[in-house]
Amino acid sequence: MKTIKINHIAKTEGHLSFVGAMLDNNFAQAHIETEEGARLIEGILLGRKYYEAPIITSRICGVCPIVHNLTSIKAMESALNVKVTPEIILLRKILENAQIIHSHAIHAYFFSFPDIIGVSNNFNLINKFPKESKIALEVRDWGVQLARIIGGRTVHPINSVIGGFNVEPDLKELDEFMAMKDEVLKKAAQIYNFVIKYKLPKFQRPTNYVSLKSNSEYAVYDGKIYFSDNKSYDSAETFLRDVQEIVLPHEKVKRTQHLERAFMVGALARLNNSFDQLNPEAKKAWNKLKIKLPCYNSFYNILAQVVEIVNCIEELEKDYKLYKKISDKKLLVEVKPRSGKGYAVMEAPRGLLYHEYELNAQGNILHCNVITPTAMFLANLEKDLEQLLPQIKNYSDKKQKDLIKTLIRAYDPCISCATH
């Protein structure tokens, strides 16, 4: 029996290792191990005040703090029966799309694309492709700056709270950045056209794609939870009816399954489920690949992310126009503690994120559960790796390891999130 072990896989968020074994010619076992310590965030929150949750949970992850903050806020608002205004929702959508842009730009271009072209150090990547790297950084920075203006800071938002926003973002500054939209859209398309010149590994494994879905838009903030394999829908409240979290001994990350099967979340899942709702430029970009949907090649998650960058730019421009049209904006509504339960889901850059809380009458947290995208897709990634291993059994050791890392990184795992 041949075993393959890769320690400390870099260029992911958080620390992880891979262990795989070929059981015979056709069967393999694959396992991802987290090297992060247990922070027990859900336990920490017990007995703390409701308004601390969005601040504390954003510290689960420094790459996607915004979506933890917002999902926590949404869950708390449902527990506290707080109804926010359309202008608050629009600002949140812009904030989330900005987060997806900068997270995807760094992942797709700087973490995963180098795998495709065989460059391991990003400083070398920048030297090899100075023009494209500069453009990728500029697209990312645009997302970072929008997130800063609305959230109050680039990492760990401050301004976004239960009930809305403490202060209205600087509209003059927002206008300035929004005026760059066409240019940024062009740059994102340039990156996409550059990246698709390189061939992705061949791979096919149909699975259950799970994402938010809405008829009116490419859902990231709200929508029903759609399961592609049995075409069923769920809501945040009922998400754990068919989805189970599995705690294994000695495993810091809980695995997740839907009706006892692994499932996939993230850019490719969203694109497979909501292609029709993509904006025109994003649709045009994906169609260049001439691939029939659903796409079962998980490596294409990388390209789905770049398509989403294009889509997010188009989407947040629409949202901003709507936001500007609203007169007499109310950006903060009243919040009062009360007892209750609240559930929320949102699309993080890496896929579906679930937060649930229970509060007592004083607004103290009695129960909390956070299920992150990486925890959701980890079992699916392991299934993919188990199919990949026999496929590449005759490759050299180095080539095998490179491909394994390429597939792991294509999923954009965030082990900090998964372990929390």
Next chain:
Amino acid sequence: MKKSKVKIGIFPLTGCEGCCVAILDLPGKLLELQSKIEIVNFRLMEEESHLETESYDIVFVEGSPLTVHDIQLLKRVRKHSKYVISIGSCAHIGGIYHMKQYHDTDKIHNYVYRGKKGIENIDVKPLSAYVKVDFALPGCPITGEEFYDFVYQLLIGKAPSITQNPVCYECQIQGNQCLLQHGDVCLGPITQGGCSAICLKSKQGCWGCRGLVEDAEVSNLVKKLREKYSDKEIAKFFEVFGVKEMINKK
């Protein structure tokens, strides 16, 4: 022989890596620096994992030592580096995750892992509980500007320093509305500045992520907060980023 460049290592332990992202959020400065020094083990930038036994001029450590491996790594880099600098609240004063220590840690471990055994449950402590730390870049997260200024100060041989003024001072310069006067909780008077009172700009009271400023007059602040909050409530605010431990040590 070519004079070797100053070698910097960046090691995130368990944590959110938000401080590393803050460094990355100023890519122009990172690339400029890269031409002057050698940055290794920045795992968000490169594949090659550098061994902790290489020697370094400066090592920056982010996060909390929460696994046996984290603790060993921290001790090893200390041995092989001229300077060890903590970045962020977690490494500096325990940070958000340190709140774990105000709970029965076995009980919340059981709560999260539903009674399953076999997962390390190490107490959350700052780096200084394990090794000598030469300097701390505080904040949750650190400010990217402060990080680069710090590296440049070291490169020109200047002893690095952080201005010792409270957040309050910077807040007043910015002309923000005083949240403390307004009846909100704000630890601005006792918290080390350098953040441009960024939270206050978004009308969020300071919760002390940068730790206590020198000569912090904690009792004055507590007196003010008692007008509206119970001692238990006040203590809870001090817990969030680890200020409570600093006050206890005073």
